[in-house]
Amino acid sequence: MSKSKYNVALIVHACDGYEFLYEGFEHFFSKYWDFKIPCDYYFATEEKEVNISGFENIRSGKGAWSDRLAYLLKNKIEADYILYFQEDMWLSKPVNRIFFEQLFELVSDKGWKQVKLHSSDVYKTIATDMFIEGFNVAEIDNRQSDFLMSHQVTLWQKDFLLAQLHKKEHPWRNERRGTKRLKKLNPQIFHIDYFAENGCTEININQQPKNRGEYHAVSFNSTLNFNVVEYIKLLNKGKTELKKYAAELQHHYDNNLTHGGKAKPKKEDIFKKFKNWFLKKKG
Template sequence: MPERTIAIVVHACDRYELLYQGFAEFFTQRWPLDTRISGYYFLTEEKDYVNAPFKNIKTGRGEWSDRLKRGLEQIPESYILYLQEDMWLDKDVPAEAINGVIDFTLEKQPLLFKLNSSEVYKTLPTDRFISDFRLAKLDNQKSEYLMSHQASVWNKDFLMAQLEPCEHPWRNERKGTKRLRKLNPDIYHIDLLSENGKPPVNDNKPSARLSGYCTVSVNASLNEFAPKFIGQLKTTGDSEKMIYAGKLQYNFDHQLTHDGKPKPRKESLIKKLLKKFSS
C-alpha cells in the first residue's frame, strides 16, 4: 500500500463553481505531480467535481467550519496541505521543495506549517533549510493571522480542533487566531509560495526558487488579480478555455458575483457594527 504522507485539500463552496475550472487549469500547469503527495481532494457541498488528480468529496451544505470538518473526516491522511478554489498558481512550484516539506513534516510532525509569504508573519530563523528556503518559526505574539486559510500544512486532527461549530471563515480566522495565540504551538514557516506577489519573509538562499499564487476573489467577485489569468486563458488557442475566459471577463467587467448576481450594495455603518458585535 502506498505511503500516506500529505494530502492536498481544496476547500470550495458551490457558489464559487465559476472558479473551479480556473483553479484546475493553473494547478495542472504549475503544480508538480511527481512528488510524494499521497492524495488530492476537492471538497464541494453538493456539486460534482471531476478533474484528475482530484477526488471529489461532498460535505453537504452548512456553515464554513462544519463543512470543512465533515470533509476532513473523510480523508485518511494525517496531514493535509490546505488550499482554496480562488488560489490560482502564477508560478511553477518546485517538486524538490514539496518533497522537502513532506520530509520535514513526517520527521518533526508539526501541528501547523505555513507555506505562504505575507507581511503579517513575524518569524524567528532556524539553522535549517528546505530546498534553499530558510525554515523559521512564527513569533506567535507578534504575528497576525495565526489562523488563516492560506496555503499551509496542518496536522489534520489539530486543524479539526480549531473548527468551532457554525463559524464562518472570517470569524474562524479572527477567533481561531486568539485560540492559537493562547495555545502557543510551534508554527513553522517557509517562503515557498508568495501570496499575491508579496516578498519573502525569511533570509533564504539566493538560489531559492520562489513560486506563488494569487487569490482572485474578494467578496464573492473577481478582483484585480483576475485579469492576468483571463489573459493567459485567452491566448491558449483552446476553444473551451477561451469560452471560459469570456465568462470570467464578463463577470469581471460587470462586477458580478461568481454565481452571476449583481454585487450586493455596501452595508451601512450601523449594519457593520451590529454584525461585528454579534459575531
C-alpha cells in the first residue's frame, strides 16, 4: 500500500543517459519543493543506482520509453495516482503545499483521470466553477487542443496512464500517437495553471491565484538549451561544489555537448549526402 495519505506517488522518470542533469534537478527540487506534501517520492532510473535527496531510487531496466514507465507503474509503485516529472524539469519558484493537498483530495474524491498542471498555449480550455487556491480547474477542449498526451507535469490516475503506454513507443511517438488516441477516446481532461512551464503565462480565468509555481525544461535533443543559463547563474552563487557543477554545465552549453559529454553529431545535408554517395559510386 502507498504510504501517502492521498495515495499519490511523485515519480521523476529519468534515463541513465541524462545522469548529468540529476544534480541540477536535485538541487532545485530540494530548494523549491515542500516535502511535507503527502506523496511517495520516487526517482526512477534504468540501471544506475543513485541517491537523490528525499527520493527512493527505483529502476526499470533498459527498454523503450513506454515499456520502462509501464514496468515501473505495474511493479514498483502502489499508489493509485501519479504526479509525473522528468529530470530535465528544474523548479524555479517555491510550491504551495496547500494547493497540492487540496488537489489530491479533489482528484481522489472525483476520480479524475488526468489533470495537467502546466500552462501552455497548445491547450484550449473551458472554465468551470471549481477553484483551488485561486486557480480555476478548467476542462480541456479536446478537439481544439494539441498534446492531450504529454510528458509535462501532470497528475494521472495510474491505470489511465498505463492505458496510454503502448509497447515500444519512444517519447515523441507516445506523445504524437497518444494524442491521436485520446482525441478518439475523448476523455474528460482537466487543466490548472499551477506551473508556469518555461515562463508561460496563465491561460485560464483565475481569481488571483496564490503562489504559482514555475519550472523550466533545460534539455532539448540530449543537449542543454538556453533555459539552463539562469540556473547556472544561481549555482554560481553557491558553495564550491555547486560552482564546479555550474562550470560543467556552462562548458556543455557553450560547446553544444550531449549530456554524456560528447560532441553532438552534425546532420549531413540530404543533397550533400546524395552528392557524396554519387561521387563515391562514380569513383
